[in-house]
Amino acid sequence: MKNYLLAGLLPAFLQVGVAQSLTTGVNAGMNTSMSAGISTGNYLQAKAGIASGDDISLYANLTSDPLYPYVAADFYRKNLDRDSEIIDLFNRFYSAPPVRKLHNKWIVQKFNQGDYATVAKNYFHTGNEDADCAYRAAQYQLGNQQAALDKIYGTWMSPNSVSTLCDPVFAIWPGASNPQYRLKRAIMAYHQGNAGFAITLAERLPYGIEQSTITTFANYLRFPEGLIEATPDSLTSTALARELLPTALAKLIKKDSSQYAPFAMQFVPTLRGNARYQDMLSKLTKYLSKRQDPQAMTAYRLMSKPTSEATEALLTYLVGIRDWSSIRQAVNINNTNPMALYWLGRAQEATGQNGRRAYRKAAGYRSYYGFLAADKIGASYQFTPRLTRPSTRVQQQFNQNSSLRRAKLLARYGDAVAARREILAVAKDMLPARKRQLTYWLGKNGFHFEAIYLLGKMRDWDDIAVRFPTPYNTQVQAANARTGTDSTWIYAIIRQESSMDPNAVSRARAKGLMQLIPSTARHMASDLGLSLYGGAIFDPDINTQLGANYLAKMFGRFNNIAMASAAYNAGPSRVDDWMTRDLDDMTIWVEKIPFNETRKYVKRVLEYQQVYAHHLGQRIPSMTDRLEGRYQAVQ
Structure with missing residues (x-):
């Protein structure tokens, strides 16, 4: 059998675990010869055998194993001619993602081979466009036009070109030549930014104002500066032009917000609604605020209902220049954004007014700004948990769910990506109440990243037990003991960096729970006398010690947790550059961090640290003390 590890079929950080599993199997007396068969459940050996060319029949004793569909899908992807076996696999294990992927490939191949009856009989809807079109085209070839055209509008009405396999079906559908449908699709493509396809669709419209308008504005998407050469009246002369103009303006202001802001804002009387x-x-408010352009205030005032993103961008700019009067004009007490309320209180204080009402309202939120506002009025922090009450019946259903059973086994074998795919497929169409129950189950079964992710997608912030879990407590406490770094700070960094995923890898190649760049990890390992063997950077025992040591070094350098957290994210040399201003008020210093990512990062870490102090039953220092350097994060 070909060596599975040497074949490079698993990421490096998983190979250690695979090697250990294979060694365990050998030591337990398992027969490692694939030709002799293997004991039920030895998933890794079965995967290795299939990769080396074994026939699936050698693993007949695995068909009752929850992970058998993964082994079988690997085999049948290379053996698409085993029709009856593949069909049986579909019928038994269709919920498994690799089987659904195999199904799509097989359906298209059978169609290309002209086996239309097999396609029509064995197609399952997966959402895959090629497979869907192959099925429709097969039904058309069999003379079943009704089946071919069933719900065809949803397939055709796409802002992008659709698989050519659907072409013969579209050719017999009257809607494809309907001018109103074509216009609607061209508008969809335009707003999606697909200028070329919008023009193609416009060319199929009857010649007239609609065709020329779509074509003209699609060209503006390609060359936004062309808008400047047009008259405002020509850009708003028809309802269609008024519908298309904002998307072109968004492209224009992205080119140069300061230069083109007056042009873009002149259309308020016509386009306010x-x-x-x-x-x-x-977007214009955000772009201008980032450039510290005073036109940001004008753009903000023109909004009929300012978005939270625009409000926060404008406040970041106004706080940075300490324009308290403009802050009071931009924010009123009815705002529900804790950032807006906190800075309204600060602006009122700075201009001789009483800010307590704004602070009191902001302090009702569990957030960075809510904690700062509570400090201002001496109020207790509001953690406002709304914990999930588990339903025994629903939790038992999850325990028996085949997809979730597979996810648990995949995670055990080190395939976190496949496990996550199973979980997200289960969650996709759940109603919120049941999905909340699922996040509880996920947390109890160690799928913290997935639980946090799903609650975030639901914008459900209040189950803090699930959103702020405390796994790896042994490792965190050991890192605290070795480096002196506060365990709540370590947890806050882990929560922000990886959401408790020990196998996380960022686009910058940062790795593990605390997202360490390999070069930094090597320096910290040398400092602590640790060996970074193979995939050790992913080992929570090692990763937490390395990350905590780096935090301790950053705190030793800056003696301030906000600055040290910023350095952990953006690098200490950048923080050195930022230390030339606003050190008299660290809340303003944080707002003036030039990088959006780092600014948000620091606020979240400080907020999360308070939550973890609450979770762990520790004394909770005030947010103000943390910011102003009166709190020792490293002992």
Whole structure:
């Protein structure tokens, strides 16, 4: 049998675990010869055998194993002619993602071979466009036009070109030549930014104002500066032009927000009620605020209902220049954004007014700004948990769910990506109440990243037991003991960096729970006398010690947790550059961090640290003390 590890079929950080599993199997007396068969459940050996060319029949004793569909899918992807076996696999294990992927490939191949009856009989809807079109075209070839055209509108009405396999079906559908449908699709393509396809669709419209308008505005998407050469009246002369203009303006202001802001804002009287125009004004406010352009205030005031993103961008700019009067003009007490309320209170204080009402309202939120506002009025922090009450019946259903059973086994074997795919497929169409129950189950079964992710997608912030779990407590406490770094800070960094995923790898190649760049990890390992063997950077025992040591070094350098956290994210040399201003008020210093990512990062880490102190039953220092350097994060 070909060596599975040497074949490079698993990521490096998983190969250690695979090697250990294979060695365990040998030591337990398992027969490692694939030709002799293997004991049920030895998933890794079966995967290795299939990869080396074994026939699936050698693993007949695995068909009752929850992970058999993964082994079988690997085999049948290379053996698409085993029709009866593949069909049986579909019928038994269709919920497994690799089987659904195999199904799509097999359906298209059978169609290309002209086996239309097999396609029509064995197609399952997966959402895959090629497979869907192959099925429709097969039904058409069999003379079943009704089946071929069933719900065809949803397939055709796409902002992108659709698989050519659907062409013969579209050719017999009257809707494909309907001018109103074509216009609607061209508009969809335009707003999606697909200018070329929008023009192609426009060319199929009857010659007239609609065709020329779509074509003209699609060209503006390609060359936004062309808008400047047109008259405002020509850009708003028809309802269609008014519908298309905001998307082109959004492209224009992205080129140069300061230069083109007056041009973009002149259309308020005509487009005030247009949702896309309001979205453009929100983007304009953000762009101008980032450039510290005073026109940001004008753009913000033109919005009929300012977005939270625009409000926060404008406040970041106004706080940075300490324009308290403009902050008071931009924010009123009815705002529900804790950032807006906190800075309204600060602005009121700075201009001789009482800010307690704004602080009191902001302090009702569990957030960075809510904690700062509570400090201002001496109020207790509001953690406002709304914990999930598990339903015994629903939790038992999850325990028996085949997809979730597979996810648990995949995670055990080190395939976190496949496990996550199973979980997200289960969660996809769940109603919120049941999905919340699922996040509880996920947390109890160690799938913390997935639980946090799903709650975030639901914008459900209040189950803090699930959102702020405390796995790896042994490792965190050991890192605290070795480096002196506060365990709540370690947990806050882990939560922000990886959401408790020990196998996380970022686009910058940062790795593990605390997302360490390999070069930094090597320096910290040398400092602690640790060996970074193979995939050791992913080992929670090692990763937490290396990350905590780096935090300790950053705190030793800056003696401030906000600055040290910023250095952990953006690098200490950048923080050195930022230390030339606003050290008299660290809340303003944080707002003036030039990088959006780092600014948000620091706020979240400080907020999460308070939550973890609450979770772990520790004394909770005030947020103000943390910011102003009166709190020792490293002992």
